[in-house]
Each structure stands twice: as structure tokens, then as C-alpha cells.
Amino acid sequence: xDPVLVLIALIGLIAFGVPIFLALGLSGLLGLYMARxxxxxxxxxxxxFGQLNAFELIALPLFILxxxxxxxxxxxxxxxxxxxxxxxWLRGSLAISSVGxxxxxGAVSGVSxxxxxxxxxxxxxxMLARGYSRSLAAGSVVSAGALAMLIxxxxxxxxYGAVSSVSVADLFIGGIVxxxxxxxxxxLFIYIRVRLNPAEAPASxxxxxxxxxxxxxxxxxxAALLVVAxxxxxxxxxxxxxxxxxxxxxxxxxxxxxxxxSLSWRKFLEILATTARISGAILLIIGCxxxxxxxxxxxxxxxxxxxxxxxxxxxxxxxxxxxxxxxxLLGMIVDAVSLIVVTTPVLLPLVTALGYxxxxxxxxxxxxxxxxxxxxxxGLNLYALRGVCPELSVEEIIKSSLPFVAVQxxxxxxxxxxxxxxxxxxxxx
Numbered sequence: 001x002d003p004v005l006v007l008i009a010l011i012g013l014i015a016f017g018v019p020i021f022l023a024l025g026l027s028g029l030l031g032l033y034m035a036r037x038x039x040x041x042x043x044x045x046x047x048x049f050g051q052l053n054a055f056e057l058i059a060l061p062l063f064i065l066x067x068x069x070x071x072x073x074x075x076x077x078x079x080x081x082x083x084x085x086x087x088x089w090l091r092g093s094l095a096i097s098s099v100g101x102x103x104x105x106g107a108v109s110g111v112s113x114x115x116x117x118x119x120x121x122x123x124x125x126x127m128l129a130r131g132y133s134r135s136l137a138a139g140s141v142v143s144a145g146a147l148a149m150l151i152x153x154x155x156x157x158x159x160y161g162a163v164s165s166v167s168v169a170d171l172f173i174g175g176i177v178x179x180x181x182x183x184x185x186x187x188l189f190i191y192i193r194v195r196l197n198p199a200e201a202p203a204s205x206x207x208x209x210x211x212x213x214x215x216x217x218x219x220x221x222x223a224a225l226l227v228v229a230x231x232x233x234x235x236x237x238x239x240x241x242x243x244x245x246x247x248x249x250x251x252x253x254x255x256x257x258x259x260x261x262s263l264s265w266r267k268f269l270e271i272l273a274t275t276a277r278i279s280g281a282i283l284l285i286i287g288c289x290x291x292x293x294x295x296x297x298x299x300x301x302x303x304x305x306x307x308x309x310x311x312x313x314x315x316x317x318x319x320x321x322x323x324x325x326x327x328x329l330l331g332m333i334v335d336a337v338s339l340i341v342v343t344t345p346v347l348l349p350l351v352t353a354l355g356y357x358x359x360x361x362x363x364x365x366x367x368x369x370x371x372x373x374x375x376x377x378x379g380l381n382l383y384a385l386r387g388v389c390p391e392l393s394v395e396e397i398i399k400s401s402l403p404f405v406a407v408q409x410x411x412x413x414x415x416x417x418x419x420x421x422x423x424x425x426x427x428x429x
Contacts, residue, residue, distance in 0.1 A: 002031065002034045002035065002299065003031070003296070003299055003301055005030075005034075006027050006028070006030055006031040006034075006295065007027075009026070009027040009030055010023055010024065010027035010292070013026060013027060020285055020334075020335065020338050021281070021284040021285045021287075021288040021289075022288070024285065024288040024289050024291065024292045024338070024342065025044070025048075025287075025288035025291050025292070027292060028044065028047075028288065028289075028291035028292035028293075028294070028295045029041075029044050029291060031292070031295035031296075031298075031299070032044060032291070032294070032295050032298070035295065035298055035299060036298075043291075043294065044291050047287075047290045047291045047293075047294045048287040048288065048290060048291055049287070050290070051162070051163075051286060051287050051289075051290035052283055052286065052287045054162050055240075055242055056158065056161055056162050056168050056241065056242060057158070057162050057283065057286070058242040058245070059153075059158050059168065059241045059242040059244075059245040060155065060158050060159070060245075060279055060282060060283070061275055061276070061279035062242070062245030062246050062248065062249045063153045063155060063158070063245045063248060063249075064155065064275050064278055064279055065249045065252070065271070065272075065275045066108070066153075066230075066245065066248040066249045066251075066252040067108065067252075068271045068274055068275050069249065069252035069253050069255070069256045069263070069271060070108050070223060070252045070255065070256065071117075071118060072256050072262050072263055072267055072271060073223075073255060073256050073259075073260040073262050074219065074260060074262070075105070075108065075118075075219070075220060075223045075255075075260075076101070076105055076118025076119055076121075076122065077118075077122045078216070078219035078220045079100075079101040079104050079105055079119070079220055079223075080097060080098065080101040080119055080122050080123055081216050081219075082101075082213075082216040082217055082219075082220055083096075083097035083098075083100040083101045083104075084097045085208045085212055085213045085216045086213055086216070087100065088204050088206055088207070088208060090191065091191070091194050091195065091198070091201055091203055091204075092132075092136070092190050092191055092193070092194035092200075092201040093204055094123065094126060094127045094130065094132060094137075094201070094204075095123075095127065095132065095136050095137065095140040095190045095194075095201060096140075096187045096190050096191065097123070098119055098120075098123040098127075098140045098141045098144055099140060099144040099147075099183055099186045099187050099190070100183070100187070101119045101123070101144075102116075102119050102141070102144035102145050102147050102148070103144065103147045103151060103179065103180075103183040104220075104224075105118055105119060105148065106145075106147045106148030106149075106150070106151040106154075106179075107151050107152070107153075107227045107231075108223050108226065108227055108252075116141060116142060116145030116381050116384040116385050116388070117384055117387070117388050119141055119144070119145065120141040120142070120145070120384070120385045120388050120389055121388040121389065123137070123140075123141055124137045124138065124141055124385070124388075124389045124392070125389070125391075127140075128391070130202065130204070131201075131202040132200065132201050132202070133199070133200040133201070134392065134396060134400070135200070135396070135399065135400040136190070136193070136194070136200045136201060136400070137400075138385060138389070138392050138396065138397045138400040138401070139400035139401050139402075139403060139404045140186070140190055140404070141385060142374055142381050142382060142385045142397060142400070142401050142404075143186060143374055143381075143401055143404035143405070143407075143408065144183070144186055145373075145381050145384070145385075146369075146370040146371075146373050146374055146381060146408075147179060147182060147183055147370070149336070149366055149369055149370055149373070150175045150178055150179040150182065150366055150367065150370060151175060151176070151179035152171075152172035152173075152175050152176065152179075152231060153172065153230060153231070153241070153244075153245065153248065154171070154172065154175055154366065155282075156336055156337075156340060156365075156366045156369055157171040157172060157175060157362065157366060158241070159282070159286060159337060159340050159341065160340050160344060160362040160365065160366070161362070162286065163286070163289075163293075163340060163341050163344045163345065164344055164348055164358055164362060166358050166359050166362055167359075168241040169234050169235070169240070169241055170359055170426045171359065171362050171363070172231065172234060172235075172241065173235060173425055173426045174359055174360070174362070174363045174422050174423065174425065174426045175363060175366065176425060177421060177422055177424075177425050178363060178367055178411070178415055178421075178422050181411060181414070181415075181421075182367070182370070182408065182411045185407050185410070185411050186404060186407055186408075189403070189404070189407045193403075222255045222259050223255065226248060226251040226252060226255065229247060229248075229251065230244045230245070230247055230248040230251070231244070233247060282337050285337050285338055285341060286337070286341050289338065289341035289342050290341070292342065293341070293342070293345035293346075296345060296346060297345065301346060302345060302346050302347075302348075302349040302350070303349065305346065305349075305350060306349050306350040306353045309350060310350075310353055310354070316354040316355065316356075317417065319350070319354060320351070320354065320356070320416060321416070323347060323350070323351070324364070324368060324412065324413075324416055327339065327343065327365065327368045327369075327372075328368060328371055328372070328375075328409075330343065330372075331368065331369060331371060331372025331373075331375065332372065332375050332376065332379075334372075335380070336369045336372055336373060339369065339372065340365065340369070343365075344365070347361075348361060356419065357419065357423060359423065359426060360419045360422055360423055363415065363422045364412065364415055364416055364422070367408075367411065367412045367415060368412060370408055370412075371405055371408050371409060371412065374401045374404070374405060374408075375401075375405060376398050379398075379401075382394060382397050382398055382401065385397055
């Protein structure tokens, strides 16, 4: 009965608008108190600081800092310009270019909101000015922005690795194939959609020479080289993800100051403050979620759940499908960070008991979160696009995202039922 009361307390606190980290910490402390009495006041701080005392988490603020430095440069617009010049021969090229630019920007930021803001502020006005349908313009950007969660360096992978003890480097490698497949699937959907309904994307009359195409790469090669250096140092074994994040942050700072000269002293301080605020919020959630998770482990909730579901006689795929649907539903009301740190300690024992790899589960969980950030009411990408494109209403952004969510779900199911697709590349390393 106690776990039920603790869960009710958690839901009640969230419903009353209490910050998620505080709701997790207080409800976890309540559970520990009911289970161990005054000793709870010793267990809770140990849980919080024990979780945050992880070397892997150093990568979190550094990768966020890297993305913020590059976000202060014209890299986002340059990526979109390059994609347009190379893909303008395709019908719907502006929408497909948005997907490509978002995927590439994801590789330098790791944060989906940054991708939506950087690409959306440029791509959506251009698409609307050239006669693209509002639905296609909004849907292509808001869904593609989520690619930053999957394509390394990915902040959700760092958080999952810290909670599950799975190698962050392996998670980064494992996210490459699903990220590419999802980007191609979104692009293919756009291409088929505009071929079936040409009115949604008028054919482009612009023509670019090969000289202009190659010239468009002049303002993005620095960022591309930085990504290669960061990921290459991880995959080659020369640096840990945390060390590589330091390289990335330093490199992004040099690009912003020496190459683009877009970083004033005031902007520099703003970026440091923003990075500290975002990192602090995420770390607080992770630490307080550990208190909640330790209580659940103390009263054996994960083990009892595993035993109950495995004893039903249902096939593993059916239980796994139910888990995926549960994550999708929870993603509609809980932010991605909270969802990872709260559900992983509960669901991971079940998944491993069914015979699945924890590395694979981390990959499909992040694929699941790609859907969460574009579904209301807590789909942050929806509101990020609304913020940079005030000509679009939240309602039409939500409506435009639904066909793309269907594509994302199909890709999720592909990697759910064929785990080897996401594990073969890490297996080669």
C-alpha cells in the first residue's frame, strides 16, 4: 500500500505545479520515511549525492555549453543554406533540407530545442514565402528537431548512461544508425507527400552551380570538423565522453570567437548563465529521481513488476510493446529527462529479464522520447517552434506534427522488433 501512497503523492505534487525535481525528492523521501523511519534523512542525501558523483555526468554541462556556443553563431542558417543548395533539385527540397539541417545541427548541439529554434526561425518563413503549405513547413521542422536527441552527442544518452551504468560511448555509437534511418524516413515521407499533393510544395525554379554548392560548405566545415574530432576521439578510445565534451566546448568557443566573431563578452556571460541554469535543473532532477528510485528498489517495486509481468505467460514482444506504449503516454505529460530517470530503474530490470540488451533499451527509449517532444501537452518542440515562428498557432503546429509522429512510431517499431539493427554498429567497435 505504501508505494501507492507515494505514487499518489508524486502525481498530486506535480498536479499542483510543484517543480518536478522537488516532487520526486519529497515523494521519495516520504516513501523512505515510511519504510525506514528517521533513517530516511540519511538515505536521501546519500542517494542524491551518490548519483551526481559520476564522472560521466561531467559531459552533460560541457556538451550543453558546446551547443550554446555554436548556437550563438550562424551555423544553423549556414547548414540550412547548404542543404537547400545541394537538394534544390528535389520537390519539397526546403522541407527535406530542414530535416538534413536539423540532423546536422543535432550533431553539434545534442539538444532538440536548439535545433528547432535555429533551423525553424530560418526554414519556416522561407517555406511559407515560397508557397509551401503551413502544415508541411511546421511539421517537417518540429519533428526533425527531435533528431538532436538521438544523433550523438546526445544529452538523453548521457543521462540514461548515468542512470543505467551503460557505456555512454556505446550509446553514442548505437544512436548513429537509428538517427540516420529516422532522418531518411522523414525525408522520404516528405518526398512522397509532395509527389502525391504537389500543391503543398511548389517546384523550385532556383538553380545552383556546383561552385555555389561547394561554396555553401565554407561556413559549416568548422562545425563539421569539430563533430568529427569529438566523436572520433570517443570512438577511437583516445578520450572518454567527458573528456571529448571538454574538447567540444573549447572548440565551439574558438569557432564562435575566432571564426565567426559572434561572441561578445555579454553574450559569453549569458551563455554561461544559461548553461549553468539548464545543467543545474537537469542534475537536480537526476539527483532527486535517485531518491525516488532508491525507495522503489527498497520496497522491490521493479522486481515485483518483473515477476508479475513475466508470470502472465505473454510473449516478450507483447510485454515490450506495452512498455513502449506506456512510455509514449508518459512522454505526453512528463519531460524527457524526468521520464528517463524515473522509468529506467523500474523498467530496465523487466527488459533485461525478458532477455533484451540494456544498450538496446536505451536506444529505443530515446527513440520513444523523439515522439514525446512533439506530442502535447508537454511537447517542448511544439512551443519552441511557436516561439520562433509567431505566425503559426500552437494548434496548427500540433496538427501538422501528427503525420510525422506516425512516421516516428513506425521507425520506433522497426528498432523494437529488430534489435540487431541498432546493435550491429556498437558490436563492430
